[in-house]
Amino acid sequence: MQQAEGFTAPGRAPMLVVRWKAGRVHVSQDGIKTWCGAPVPAGATRTVPTVDWHQHTNCYNCAYRLWPLHAPPGYLRPVNGQDFPIRRACSHSGDPRACTTCTLRPPRNWPCTRGCTDQRDHQADRRYTQCTVxxxxxxxxxxxxxxxxxxxxxxxxxxxxxxxxxxxxxxxxxxxxxxxxxxxxxxxxxxxxxxxxxxxxxx
Structure with missing residues (x-):
C-alpha cells in the first residue's frame, strides 16, 4: 500500500486516487481516508500520488471538499454527482455549457427549409435567423x-x-x-x- 505524506500545500498538491465499489473513484491524502470521509478498504486499488486527481475522480463529495485548497487551474467545480469528468473552463464565458461558441444548443427550424448551412444561426437563443424573410x-x-x-x-x-x-x-x-x-x-x-x-x- 502506497502512502502519500506531507501533502498539505495548497494548489496542485499530489493526491492518491483510490477505486472501489463499482468503479467509484475517490481521492485520498494519506491512503487511509478519502476526502469525502470514507475509510479506504484494504482491497481498494490505489495509484501513485498524482497532481491530476481531477482527471480521475468521479466522487462529488471528494471534489467538493478538495476544491477550496486544491482546485485545478482552468477547470470548473462540479455542481452535482453527474458533472463528471470535471470540465475545463472555456475562454469565452467560463462555463462551456452556457457558451454558444463551445456548446451548440438543440437547433430550431433545422434542417432549414431555405437551404441554410449554418446550424449555429438556428440555435434556440436566436430570435431571428439570418434567413428570416x-x-x-x-x-x-x-x-x-x-x-x-x-x-x-x-x-x-x-x-x-x-x-x-x-x-x-x-x-x-x-x-x-x-x-x-x-x-x-x-x-x-x-x-x-x-x-x-x-x-x-x-x-
Missing part, C-alpha cells in the same frame, strides 16, 4: 394607419416564413407590422384604439 412594409395614410389594412407582426412573419418557429414578444401579436399601431387581440388584423382590445367582429 421580412416582407416590405406597406404605406401608411395621414393618420398613421395602413392604407391597405393592418396585420400583426406575428401573422406577417409566419405567413412569409411557413414552418418556421419564432420566439416573438407578446406585443408582436398586438401591434401592426406595418404601422406599429394596435390591432385586435383576436384576429390580429382590425385596427383598435388600445392594446388588448377586441374588434366588433371578434367575440
Amino acid at each position: 421580412f416582407p416590405p412594409r406597406q404605406p401608411t395614410g395621414p393618420g398613421g394607419r395602413c392604407i391597405q389594412g393592418c396585420e400583426s407582426t406575428n401573422r406577417v412573419l409566419h405567413r412569409a416564413n411557413p414552418g418556421m418557429f419564432f420566439d416573438l414578444a407578446d406585443s408582436d401579436s398586438l401591434t401592426c407590422y406595418h404601422c406599429g399601431l394596435y390591432v385586435c387581440v383576436g384576429c390580429e388584423a382590425v385596427p383598435v384604439a388600445s392594446t388588448l382590445t377586441l374588434c366588433d367582429a371578434c367575440p
Whole structure:
C-alpha cells in the first residue's frame, strides 16, 4: 500500500486516487481516508500520488471538499454527482455549457427549409435567423394607419416564413407590422384604439 505524506500545500498538491465499489473513484491524502470521509478498504486499488486527481475522480463529495485548497487551474467545480469528468473552463464565458461558441444548443427550424448551412444561426437563443424573410412594409395614410389594412407582426412573419418557429414578444401579436399601431387581440388584423382590445367582429 502506497502512502502519500506531507501533502498539505495548497494548489496542485499530489493526491492518491483510490477505486472501489463499482468503479467509484475517490481521492485520498494519506491512503487511509478519502476526502469525502470514507475509510479506504484494504482491497481498494490505489495509484501513485498524482497532481491530476481531477482527471480521475468521479466522487462529488471528494471534489467538493478538495476544491477550496486544491482546485485545478482552468477547470470548473462540479455542481452535482453527474458533472463528471470535471470540465475545463472555456475562454469565452467560463462555463462551456452556457457558451454558444463551445456548446451548440438543440437547433430550431433545422434542417432549414431555405437551404441554410449554418446550424449555429438556428440555435434556440436566436430570435431571428439570418434567413428570416421580412416582407416590405406597406404605406401608411395621414393618420398613421395602413392604407391597405393592418396585420400583426406575428401573422406577417409566419405567413412569409411557413414552418418556421419564432420566439416573438407578446406585443408582436398586438401591434401592426406595418404601422406599429394596435390591432385586435383576436384576429390580429382590425385596427383598435388600445392594446388588448377586441374588434366588433371578434367575440
